[in-house]
Amino acid sequence: MSSLLKARIAFVIAIGLLLACALIVYGALHAFTESERAVQHAQHIQVLLGTTESAIAAAARARLTYVFSGDADALSQYNQAVATIPTELADLRQSTRHNPEQQAQCDTLERLVGDRMKLWEDSINLKKSGQSEPPGQPEMTRQSVAFADGIVAVTQKMRHEEAAELEQTRASSRMHLIVAVAFLAISFITAVLLLFWHYRLVRGELEAREIAESQARKAADAASEAEKKARASESVALASNEAARKLSARLMSLQDEERRRLSRDLHDSTGQYLAAAKMVLSPLATAHPEDKRFAECTELLDRSLREIRTLSHLLHPSGLEEAGFSVAARWYVEGFASRSGITVKTDIQDLGQRLASDVEITLFRILQEALTNIHRHSGSRSAEVSFKADNGNVVLVVRDFGTGIPAMALEQFRASGGAGVGLAGMRERIHEVGGTLDIESSGNGTCVRAALPRSNSEAFAAGGELAS
Ligand SMILES: Nc1ncnc2c1ncn2[C@@H]1O[C@H](COP(=O)(O)OP(=O)(O)OP(=O)(O)O)[C@@H](O)[C@H]1O
Ligand SMILES: [Mg+2]
Structure with a gap:
């Protein structure tokens, strides 16, 4: 595998890990928001439980004041407090609808509050009638306190349940956070290492390219130097060719000249002497026909003259x-x-x-x-x-x-x-x-x-x- 391909793979993996980091951060933020919401929800339930308990306590106090003093204001306060209790209970039920355990507690609470409110109604009606029938106000008050204990026990249970749920949410968020941070750290370190490796590979590749380019430049320089030398030697060769050609032409022209001179000399000098010799010899040959040597000499002179003429003609055709x-x-x-x-x-x-x-x-x-x-x-x-x-x-x-x-x-x-x-x-x-x-x-x-x-x-x- 080439180093460039390795660098590409490392880069892609690093980018993938960084994207995974981004997703993990998003998930962690989401978990944190969820945890915040759970805390707010738990606080809301606590507040609702508090306001419900306050409303019940206020109604109980107003009933007690009215029963023992007959004060009409206390009766009116009682009516006001009692009127808010169903709304508080409905809010509580609505807010805990996702938790079946809490819903069961709501059932119990509603039942206890309903029974207590019924007891209060009986007690007020008894007061309004002015009679003292059994069980009588003291007994009713004792029963109301017993109901109050039951109600407090239920609200405590609900508080504990909320706290436990909150703790569970927090623990889950903490676990999420730890896993996310661990994964984030590993991914981030791996991505950084991969990017560093990618950088090293790319740098190595660039260095190799620079070396190859400088070698190619050197080779090109050497080639152009060699080309220059070749051109120089080519022009030297051309010049010496030209000189050789001129020399050869000069030699041929000298050869022609020499042939022309030789031809003239042969024709004008040797040829003339031979012709003169033949002129001298011919009368002698005619005068002495018995002496064959004259005739032979004449014949030889004729042949020599012909040869000289041929040679002279070949050397320079007149x-x-x-x-x-x-x-x-x-x-x-x-x-x-x-x-x-x-x-x-x-x-x-x-x-x-x-x-x-x-x-x-x-x-x-x-x-x-x-x-x-x-x-x-x-x-x-x-x-x-x-x-x-x-x-x-x-x-x-x-x-x-x-x-x-x-x-x-x-x-x-x-x-x-x-x-x-x-x-x-x-x-x-x-x-x-x-x-x-x-x-x-x-x-x-x-x-x-x-x-x-x-x-x-x-x-x-x-x-x-x-x-x-
Ligand atoms: N008409 C031809 N037919 C066959 N071969 C030939 C003919 N002309 C030339 N050649 C061949 O080409 C060669 C070169 O010829 P060239 O005239 O250059 O040299 P040469 O005749 O051998 O010597 P010289 O320098 O005396 O002319 C010859 O040696 C011969 O083999
Ligand atoms: Mg020839």
Whole structure:
């Protein structure tokens, strides 16, 4: 059970006990009020008994005065006192109606008072008649006193009964009070203890929450610190990527430059010397047909010249600068097909406008690398080369029907750049001039697609870099 649930249960029990305390206090107050009422009732009965006794005593005294003095005032006092007695008795009966014991005493009292009043009436009538018949006034007075003793005995009994009832009510109230106070004390102490326990549990929970919150804050701070560091190292990585990319672009441009220089040197220097040597040797070969060495040397010089021209062309296709990409590409593909024995179907369009020189050299290098890869890796006996304008782009597509690029090499190319320099170089070059390179490859062959916005190419041209 979680501490929060325990705290809730403790709180609910404590509140329940406090409510029980309130009910007990209410019950105790009620019992106290009842006890007060019982005391008042007992006092009322005492007063009624007193007034009844007084009225009887007053009537007895007035009767006695009248009998012995014949005083008319005494007779009138007697009549007045006697008239109040039934009312007093009725009050007494009414007030003790809940107590059968007292009701029985009331019966006795009424009977005794009735008998005594009858005796008084006889005594007064005897006085009024002036006769002295037996039993006579003294005897009647003695009987009246006997009745008085009986009446006093009954009223005493009634007093005792009232006192006993009052004592019983008080004892019951006292017991109620003791039980209530005990229960009140136990409930109150238990409720206070439960509330204290609830407070401890809630405080523990709050402290645990504060600790968890501060730990979460620390973790968030650490995470944001780590994020900052990661961002910093990411920007460092981006910067070094950018530097590497620039370096690579610079290397490729230097490589192009170097190839162009080598090509020119081979063509203009070695090629010229070889041509001159052939010019010197040709007349000698014609003059000495019997000496086969001249003819062999001429043949060797021819081959060397062809090789030098091919090499010079591959290093920097001279036709590219003069005739533009489309023408140079057709020448190159024809040469490639005849040298490699691979049938190449071409669909190379003339765009009607020259592209920027670095765009043209980029496209040409991509064409060279793609065809070289087909020859070296694909095992395909045929290939297709197309170059056209398409939706505002210029697009070069080189396709073969060979084994396809191994999955790992393709994945490596997509993730980082490629297993070799060729594919990665293609991509670097095309990115440099604002284009994209897509390679699709499967067991049925490979398709290399290089595209760049025509506006880009022409913007270069407008920049004055076009070698037209
Ligand atoms: N047309 C293709 N058909 C089949 N596999 C290919 C083709 N082109 C590339 N590959 C595979 O992709 C790999 C990477 O090619 P990439 O041109 O980058 O390197 P390379 O040709 O091996 O070396 P280099 O750096 O000299 O070009 C190759 O080694 C080859 O396995
Ligand atoms: Mg390659």
